Amino acid sequence: MRQSQLFTKTRREAPKDEVSKNAQLLIRAGYIHKEMAGAYTFLPLGLRVLNNIMAVIRGEMNAIGGQEISMTALQEPEVWKVSGRWNDEVVDIWFKSELKAGGEVGFANTHEEPLTRLLTQHISSHKDLPRYVYQFQTKFRNELRAKSGIMRTREFIMKDLYSFSKTQEEFREFYEQCAEAYVRIFNRLGIGDKTFRTFASGGSFSKFSDEFQTVSDAGEDTIYIDERRHIAVNKEVYNDETLDSLGLDKTYLREAKSIEVGNIFPLGTKYSAPLGLTYKNEAGESVPVVMGSYGIGPARAMGTVVELLCDEKGMVWPESIAPFAVHLVELSGGNKEVSAEAGELYRTLTEAGIEVLWDDRDLRAGEKFSDSDLLGVPLRVVVSEKTLSEGAFECTERKGGKTQHLSISELQTRLTHV
């Protein structure tokens, strides 16, 4: 798109009420807007990144058999009363309201109960299992304290997948498949080398769970990493018993702060039993379904990428999720030939299916370069009188800053090989 038409503006300084790097950069670059504490609007550039992240996740979830749905954010209390989680003593982060017609309503903070109930309508036989259902859906959590920019908010989209299996063995098999899918997702987001599958407590659901923790000082968690096996243990279960069971040696573990970018955990029959989600086995007996839950917060993942991959000039997006593949920076200074050349390149690339942000604004070079660095598009292509006379475009990688002078066909080859 033409940058002159983009309604958002960059700004030189971060607002004083944002301390976290992710929020400072995302706001300065016009990717997000803070609506209130713990609630951020996604602007055009930010939404592009968020959508790209969700596309990566969606692809991997589909690949392991996930079926996408979209549940309601409004929650009917009855089903939560069955599981005991309507109670504010049990779940203290509910946003609740009242219906004009009478009665209560909740704003979803998670979706186990309604989905389990929903599945009772569709699962009745061992032939109906296993099934995997997921969604990208807004969660509302009335956190006492929102913090760290988009890392911990009161309203956020979550990818939550739920598995429905006949047996523990069948559940376990999918659990590992999903863990592998998560590894692929974080690799594709460009944070794989710093993300560790981390053994953690099971909380109220089960003995254990697995978190995917990305090493960063911006994180809230503390983990102990075994680099050689690329796994870690959360501080909350860091004890001799856990280390023994995992075969980990304390002397090889490194302590680090980390961000929980994903988690997977067994639910067993905690919800299927009370909500009556059962199937008939081959002997005709009624058996509760074995469930699991698998979450990733796309916005938190986005914030994590910013925290990890930025530099002093701005953000540095990996090609997999960048808002645009190319930042076409026109330095025409009123030269119509240069503008025409930039427009020509824009059309050629766009028609080839390459997403281009064309900085066609009438600004000085310095400001354009600064904006370009801040926005963090992976490849900058400069068109100017200089490049016109050289007969090649000046192409600079945001990451690393390597510059090459390429013809249009070389540029296209470079982009399609990504």
Place this chain on the structure above:
RNA sequence: CGGGCCGUAGUAUACCGGUAGUACACCUGCUUUGGGAGCAGGUAGACUGGGUUCGAUUCCCAGCGGCCCGACCA
């Protein structure tokens, strides 16, 4: 929820118990055009309510809002 800090133009900041200043942004004009240009002119501001005072943006109290530390966190 405990503790701390903070609310001044769109943004970032300054000073002050007595006409609120600067930078960036924005508007007009001219010049400039490869790393956030220059000159001239212009628009725009004290969170809300109460108290003290001749006079409060400034001091006091309350509310609202924001950030940080802790607690909490499938």
